[in-house]
Amino acid sequence: MALLEIENLVVEFETASGPFRAVNGVSMKVHEGEVLAIVGESGSGKSVSMLAAMGLLPWTAKVTADKLTFNGRDLLGMPANERRKIIGKDIAMIFQEPVASLNPCFTVGFQIEEVLRVHMGLDKAARRKRAIELFQAVGIPDPAERLNSYPHQMSGGQCQRVMIAIAIACNPKLLIADEPTTALDVTIQKQILDLLMKLQADHGMGLIMITHNMGVVAETADRVVVQYKGRKMEEADVLTLFANPKSNYTRALLAALPDNATGDRLPTISELFVDDQVEGAAR
């Protein structure tokens, strides 16, 4: 059975100029221990698809799907309090802006221990012990001391490590990483990706890697979903996608990689891809 199964997901936002369809009939599956990359340019609906699955969109979003299940359980049909028990525990998410994702008013120790209190029911001493273990696991030096720091006292890379520690605190079955390295320095990006891949392998988690970066896809993914303007354009295992892309949009994404540049100037996606091909999108 798939860990997360999505069929024909549609997300519409109510806006001042009328309804806006951000996700248009997307389907995908993620299995235990599998790394699925969702790739596409900014605005293609990658984050909104996953926030919809997590139930984290604002009330202006209308979410429908033929199927939206986690471990066989219907996420859309279940009461909000049931869903909250799954989100943050069995499914965890990390975001692009690690500093902004943490609460500036509380120490990072308080924030990780709160997750352990709410979802795991650990007492104070057990929470502290586990928090130190988790900080060690994500490579934060002097973990016992660092627990007393506020987010602004840590670098972006350290804050992302804290976010990852919080995300894995309850041993999730599925981790959704939304552009986890985009806001970080290039040298730190590789360290964070390596850390995520190590944790995924050690814990056998399913991992959904949302990215606009084909390099990240090549380094991490088993399978890839390519999205454009809210639609799924293509889905393939990573080797097939790079060797034999089916959709023109995927070909355009690959041709825009610096390694594939042939002339003086790198072509843009819009030069390489004509939009009317979106009608041929995969379901």
Ligand SMILES: Nc1ncnc2c1ncn2[C@@H]1O[C@H](COP(=O)(O)OP(=O)(O)OP(=O)(O)O)[C@@H](O)[C@H]1O
């Ligand atoms: N609350 C909202 N109200 C209205 N439109 C929204 C809302 N949230 C997102 N959108 C729109 O939905 C579309 C998809 O956004 P989404 O964030 O999923 O894109 P993305 O592919 O993840 O790109 P990025 O990498 O830039 O986040 C965008 O056009 C965005 O402006």
